[in-house]
Each structure stands twice: as structure tokens, then as C-alpha cells.
Amino acid sequence: MAGLLGCSEFGYRTGKYGLRPGINQMLPKLKQYLARVKSSSKLDPTAESEIVRELQTHFEDEMGELCQAGFSTTEAADVATKRFGAPEALGRQIYEVYSKGTWSEALLAAVPHFLLALTFGLHLWRNNFWLFATALMVISVTLYAWRHGRPSWFYSWLGYSLLTLFVIVFLVLLAVGQGLSRFMLGSGMQWVVMAVYVPVALCWLGYIIVCIVRRDWILASFMMLPFPAIIVWLFALEQGVGLAAYGKGGLQSGDQGVAFTFLALGGAAGTFIRLRQRLFKIVALTVATLLVLAVVWRFA
Amino acid sequence: MRYGRELLKGSTDHLLLSLIGQEPTYGYQLIKEIGKRSDGYFEFKEGTIYTALHRLEKVGLIEGKWERIPNGQERRYYYLTKMGRSVLNEKRDEWRGFSAAVNLVTEPANMG
Numbered sequence: 001m002a003g004l005l006g007c008s009e010f011g012y013r014t015g016k017y018g019l020r021p022g023i024n025q026m027l028p029k030l031k032q033y034l035a036r037v038k039s040s041s042k043l044d045p046t047a048e049s050e051i052v053r054e055l056q057t058h059f060e061d062e063m064g065e066l067c068q069a070g071f072s073t074t075e076a077a078d079v080a081t082k083r084f085g086a087p088e089a090l091g092r093q094i095y096e097v098y099s100k101g102t103w104s105e106a107l108l109a110a111v112p113h114f115l116l117a118l119t120f121g122l123h124l125w126r127n128n129f130w131l132f133a134t135a136l137m138v139i140s141v142t143l144y145a146w147r148h149g150r151p152s153w154f155y156s157w158l159g160y161s162l163l164t165l166f167v168i169v170f171l172v173l174l175a176v177g178q179g180l181s182r183f184m185l186g187s188g189m190q191w192v193v194m195a196v197y198v199p200v201a202l203c204w205l206g207y208i209i210v211c212i213v214r215r216d217w218i219l220a221s222f223m224m225l226p227f228p229a230i231i232v233w234l235f236a237l238e239q240g241v242g243l244a245a246y247g248k249g250g251l252q253s254g255d256q257g258v259a260f261t262f263l264a265l266g267g268a269a270g271t272f273i274r275l276r277q278r279l280f281k282i283v284a285l286t287v288a289t290l291l292v293l294a295v296v297w298r299f300a
Numbered sequence: 301m302r303y304g305r306e307l308l309k310g311s312t313d314h315l316l317l318s319l320i321g322q323e324p325t326y327g328y329q330l331i332k333e334i335g336k337r338s339d340g341y342f343e344f345k346e347g348t349i350y351t352a353l354h355r356l357e358k359v360g361l362i363e364g365k366w367e368r369i370p371n372g373q374e375r376r377y378y379y380l381t382k383m384g385r386s387v388l389n390e391k392r393d394e395w396r397g398f399s400a401a402v403n404l405v406t407e408p409a410n411m412g
Contacts, residue, residue, distance in 0.1 A: 061328040085345030093351040
């Protein structure tokens with residue numbers, strides 16, 4: 001059973017307190033195993049590094065003991081990974097431990113949607129102070145969660161933050177473009193600025209989405225949850241009374257419809273966080289999107 | 301054996317809480333200790349122990365802390381929390397009642 005090679009070439013010395021290798025010196029087989037666990041568990045970076053570090057220490061102990069028993073490094077790595085079980089199954093189990101959030105996390109995920117529902121339900125979108133305070137809150141909470149391990153509920157806020165930043169920069173550039181048109185460069189300058197800005201902003205959004213998809217495409221979908229609702233509402237209102245007329249405050253039932261939409265999205269976001277299984281999470285997002293379409297159909 | 305596996309599945313939390321309650325310990329040590337004390341009867345896929353430990357930690361029954369061991373390396377030691385201690389006591393009582401009842405039914409002569 002024992003191989004001809006000892007384990008010392010990889011630092012697995014046989015003494016009880018002998019030195020053990022770091023992750024960079026780990027056997028390729030063990031590194032691959034941990035990489036497969038990581039890709040199946042889809043955790044946030046903080047939890048992921050903690051778990052990988054813990055599993056790594058387990059392999060160090062196990063390899064040390066097997067080497068002491070006379071196994072070669074290759075044999076020891078084979079035995080250690082076999083005893084651990086299939087990496088994908090382990091990754092899935094770890095995912096299920098961490099995928100279900102607490103009630104407070106579910107509430108946190110729902111809050112940005114509810115804020116939008118409140119904004120439209122109480123016709124507060126004409127109140128500049130409310131809009132400023134909401135935007136500030138959304139961006140602050142997003143930054144806080146970004147710095148604290150990017151938990152699942154963070155993605156709910158991230159979608160709105162990106163949208164807020166997009167709109168703020170759009171308005172600023174529009175004003176700058178108008179200024180330039182008036183004083184320096186002739187008419188139409190704002191449209192040149194916009195023609196540059198919109199593709200750049202979309203590329204930037206695309207880059208962020210790709211980064212999130214690399215961790216887990218479901219989280220990217222979760223982040224994008226309000227986007228279809230906003231786009232469909234903009235189209236529906238433009239087709240109906242026209243956005244300009246709506247902007248002047250002429251349509252109360254439109255506000256109600258938008259408020260209902262975001263209430264539904266808030267419920268879906270909370271449900272998404274509370275669910276453990278990936279399949280159910282996908283179902284929650286799909287049902288929410290269909291519900292949004294139904295609400296738009298009913299009110300627009 | 302399927303029956304044994306089902307029993308083990310239902311008892312994993314109890315076993316882990318009991319051992320951690322006796323002495324703070326880390327994953328590898330836990331696996332070895334369970335194997336040793338049960339004379340090899342309990343055989344886990346080792347990865348499942350870590351899933352169970354993280355599940356127990358998430359619900360607040362145990363708490364993990366990185367600590368340095370004598371060779372200078374770090375291991376994640378698990379401690380029983382106050383809530384974990386009370387759940388362990390409940391599980392222990394539950395198990396005693398259950399095993400006594402099973403014995404009464406299956407081996408009445410031994411119960412004196």
C-alpha cells in the first residue's frame with residue numbers, strides 16, 4: 001500500500017509537530033479538490049476563504065498522518081480526498097448551509113424595493129429631499145455591505161445603487177452638456193456627451209454583472225430583479241400617457257401600479273433570501289418577474 | 301447499512317455537540333475522536349462533518365475561533381455556546397428516554 005516516495009518533498013514531515021505546507025505548496029490534487037468545492041459552494045469571499053482555510057488545515061493533518069503511516073504523497077492525497085467525499089456534493093452542502101438567510105437579512109433585502117414602493121405609493125418622487133435621502137441611504141448601505149463580506153442581501157441594494165449612480169451621472173452630464181452648448185460649443189453638445197456616456201455606463205454595468213456571474217449567476221439575477229420592472233414601466237407609461245405628462249403628476253393610478261410592483265419585488269427578495277435550495281430561488285425570481293408583468297398589464 | 305446511516309444522520313448533531321461540550325476541539329480531531337470512541341462504528345464522509353459544524357455554528361449552537369496549536373499553526377476550534385449547551389441537554393434527555401424505551405421493548409428481560 002505504502003509508496004516508495006516519502007512525504008517530505010512536499011513538507012509533510014512525519015514528526016507530530018513537523019512543518020506543513022501552505023496552500024501554494026499543496027499537492028495539485030488537493031488544490032484542485034478545494035477549487036471544486038469553492039466553485040460549487042458559491043460563497044461570499046469572506047466565508048469562502050474561512051472554509052477553504054479550514055479544509056486546508058484538515059488536509060494538512062490528514063496528509064501528515066497518512067505520510068507517517070508510510071503512504072506516498074500521491075497515495076495520501078488520493079486517500080484524503082476520497083475520505084472527504086465528492087467535492088461538488090460538499091460544495092452544494094456548504095451552499096445550502098449559507099444560502100438561507102435570517103429573517104432580518106430577508107428584511108434587509110426587501111427594504112430597497114419597499115423604499116421605492118413607498119416613494120411611489122405616497123407620491124414622494126416629486127419630493128427632492130426624499131429622493132436625495134433615499135439615494136444617499138441606498139448608496140451608503142451598499143458601500144457598508146460591500147466592505148462587510150458582500151452578503152446575499154447586498155445584491156438587492158447594489159442593483160438600486162448602480163441605477164442611482166447611472167441616473168445621477170446622467171443628469172450631471174446632461175447639465176454639463178447643456179452648459180457647454182450654451183456658452184461654448186454650439187447646440188447639441190449634450191447629446192454628444194450622452195452618446196459617449198450611455199455606452200460607457202452600459203459596458204461598466206456589463207462588467208459588474210460578469211464579475212457577479214463568476215461567483216453565482218443567481219445573485220446577478222437577484223441584483224437585476226428591479227431592472228425589467230423599471231424598463232417595462234417606462235415603456236408602459238410612455239405608451240400610455242407619455243412620460244412627460246406622467247412626470248407632471250397627472251396619473252395617480254400609475255403611481256399605485258408602480259408601488260404594487262415594488263412591493264411584490266420586495267416580497268420576492270425576502271423570499272429569495274429565506275430559501276435554501278437553488279431551484280426554489282430560481283422559481284421565486286421567475287414568479288416575481290411574471291408578477292411584475294401582470295401588475296403592469298393591470299395598471300398601465 | 302441503510303438503517304445505520306439513517307440513525308447516524310439523525311445523531312450527528314448530538315455527537316458533535318457532546319464532544320465539543322466535553323472539550324473545545326477542531327474538525328480533524330472531532331472526526332478522529334468519534335471514530336476512536338465508537339471503535340470505528342461511525343464512519344462519516346469527512347466533508348460532511350464540516351457542513352454539520354458550519355450549520356451548527358450558523359444557528360448559534362457552537363462558535364468557531366482560530367487558535368494556534370503547539371506547532372505554531374492555526375486550527376479552527378469550536379466552542380459550545382450557552383444555547384448549544386441547553387440544546388445538548390435536551391438532546392441527551394431525549395436520547396436517554398428513547399434508548400430506554402427501545403430497550404424496554406426489545407430486551408425486556410435485561411431491564412430487571
